[in-house]
Amino acid sequence: MQKYSVNQHLIETLLTWVKSGEIAIPEIQRPFVWDSSKVRDLMDSLYQGFPIGYVIAWRNPNVRLKDGSMSEGKKILIDGQQRVTALTAAILGEYVIDKTYKRVKIKIAFNPLLEKFEVQNPAILKDNSWLPNISEAINGEVSILKLVRQYLAQNPEADEDLVEKSFTNLINIPKKQIGIIELAHDLDIETVTEIFIRINSKGVVLSQADFAMSKIASNTDYNGNILRKAIDYFCHLAISPDFYKHIEDNDKEFAKTEFFQKMKWLKSESEDLYDPSYTDMIRVAFTSQFNRGKLSDLVSLLSGRNFETRTFEDAIAEQSFAKFKVGIMNFMNETNFKRFLMIIKSAGFISPKLIRSQNALNFAYILYLKLKELNVNSVAIESYVRRWFVYSVLTGRYSGSAESFFDFDIKQINNRPFDEYLKEKEEGELSDAFWNASLPQSLDTSVASSPYFNVFLASQVKANDKGFLSKDVLVGDLISLRGDIHHLFPKDYLRKNGLERGKYNQIANYVYMQSEINIKVGNKPPKNYFELINKQIEDDNKLVSGISNHTELFENLKSNCIPESIMNMEIEDYQDFLIQRRKLMAQKIKNYYFTL
Structure with missing residues (x-):
């Protein structure tokens, strides 16, 4: 069975899809990590007629709405975001979010006499032989005739035919083609990952958290784009508290949200025992709320999957986003976060260099949130969390096949008294043979x-x-x-x-x-x-x-x-x-x- 289709499309068609939302590139699905010189080189490759590779999109499943009608899914870009973002920056003149999460414009200059591209700089702005910003020409803000006339007026010695030919080639860049590999909507994450690895020559592995992030960020109906921002900002603030001022000054809309209020405490927090990545945060929020450990299930639920009928329903997607939001809010809660760290520190783990298993720490936080939800005595919670954390470190419980163990453990914890489950694990894995022979x-x-x-x-x-x-x-x-x-x-x-x-x-x-x-x-x-x-x-x-x-x-x-x-x-x-x-x-x- 064909699992994907491959088509060539004009770059201007791709950019139209991006502008209309047909292809979703979430605002901060990933910061733009290319430096400006790579954008310059991309434009040069297009000008020269060189291939710039394929982008890979995965179509969201068609979802049944509450009125019974079907909504056709958008395409989510899962590979090629840097290239597509570079195109929107250089050709459309749009802002990008850089590595420091600032909104910046990347301006690429063009010299028609040398047929050369360069990143705009003060020297170029003073040199009449350069067109300082190609987006103004490609966007049609200036006609080709006017562009040539203006250039020749400033550069009377220039060869008119060469200038006209160069500018024509520049303006025709959007008419160049780019390959789009579109993956079928009914593929599971494992298959999509396999296809991605096989197609991507760099062999970059996309994690299931990456897919989850794409799914969250591309959903505007249930504020997934804001939720994605909350995850990203929390993780950034946990490492760099001074980033708080940047959010306040540069993302005033987000600063008004309940998420921002919930993470304000991080602005004066210097604790580095647990600096979660977005993967950690998603995993803890999902597992503690949904009693599942496999992130592929999160992607399915956020898509509205009904596991019984194997169809997709908008009501399930809405419910899943609401539930996941609760998990994220619980994760960010100052009392929860600080009390959890206090418990870990009370077990003697006072420094991040003593913690080598992030998954053991993640599940310990899941356990804390879950036992709190189940109204377990607070003193008992402290003991259970300490003990389970050390048990999982000593046994290497989450060092391999972590998702499977997360899934198994959370189901056990949700269905029976935790002290019974803990005792069972201790008797089975921490026997006298472990202490007297295996551990030495x-x-x-x-x-x-x-x-x-x-x-x-x-x-x-x-x-x-x-x-x-x-x-x-x-x-x-x-x-x-x-x-x-x-x-x-x-x-x-x-x-x-x-x-x-x-x-x-x-x-x-x-x-x-x-x-x-x-x-x-x-x-x-x-x-x-x-x-x-x-x-x-x-x-x-x-x-x-x-x-x-x-x-x-x-x-x-x-x-x-x-x-x-x-x-x-x-x-x-x-x-x-x-x-x-x-x-x-x-x-x-x-x-x-x-x-x-």
Whole structure:
């Protein structure tokens, strides 16, 4: 079965479709990321008669309206937006939204004598041999006859025939053709994605969130275009609070909306633990509201799909947009967002560098919103969210096939008491075998960003543990203030004894330690630098560390999961040390988990 049609259309036809809304290019579906020189090169290719590739459009399904009539779906541009936006900017003279979300005009100049294009600049504006803005000529604001006469008046030495020929070719650019691949409306997202990858020579993968964004932004009937803006602006503000003033000054219409009121709190927010992308925001809002985990279902529902009759109905689309809006508003809610982050921080995850699974964080927020909706006790919610987050990190639950797990988990949470489901997962995946064998084995790695090591550090933060050999400085302080991870068996010492990188860079050999203490430890084996520490305690000189007695020293070793036997260890003890410490770290993580 033919899944798409391929046709050549005049550029002016394409631009007419864009202006009339037949092809939907949402206002900020994507900021225009091309620089002006790429727009110049595109115009030059068209002038020279070179191909500029295909654009891909996916027709929305035909939808049954409330009065029983059918509405023919618009085309949504899913590839080629940068090229089409460049054409509207250069030929129609329209504004584009640049990378900083400012409305700007891109003006392309043309030299008919050299038949050359250039981005307009002050030098060109002073040079009579250049037409400073091609859109004025191509738009028909000036006739070809008048254009030539004006140019020759300013450039009397110019060859009249060459000028006329060049301007004629320029004005005829909209008569050039561009290929449009139109995908059938009844294709599912997976098929559309596959076609896109096969056609697109760059092999760029469109995510299902991209399709969802296109679907949201192209819908003006239920204010999808404003909803899309809210998502985009929230994500931008979360990273750059100073962007608030830009919205206020440059998008006054949006500034009047309830969405803007809901995100105002971000203007003075500097927290960076959870800076969501639009994918994160869509996923959390959708899953928490619709009890589904697959974004392809969101696209179908926003299109008005009736899963039972397999038809498309306007009433379902309207209901879905309303429901999705609630999810977005819940996500943006200051109380929800801040309380959720407070819960994550209370589990010891105080820095974004301790969080390597954005999907685990996303589902934890989904869980928080869902349990709140189900009126679960607020104290219980805190414990459940902490525990599920750490459970999902330890088991890598959302590291692969995340959508499937989102879908499964949300259905379980919606249909049964959460404590039952959590207990079932813990009994099945966090048994004694996990804590005593699997977890110590997982700690056998040199990757400092390992989720298991991050959980270990979180357990230290939660316990208010002090850094290695520190009297007062906490592990949490060292993490927050960009402290460094150091080696218990010094790296240089191990390297000099013939160990390779993967052997000396073991997370069981890592510890947060003050740099000044690390410098004093140097490249000595543990046996030697502990002799210095013991002597320091005896002489009360504090030359290496602030620790003043053996009770403090042993407590420090215990909280950092370091066996006391390290005090007599040299190179031949290294492997045994790693085994002992992994077991201690795993035990600490276990104790920590069951106190969450």
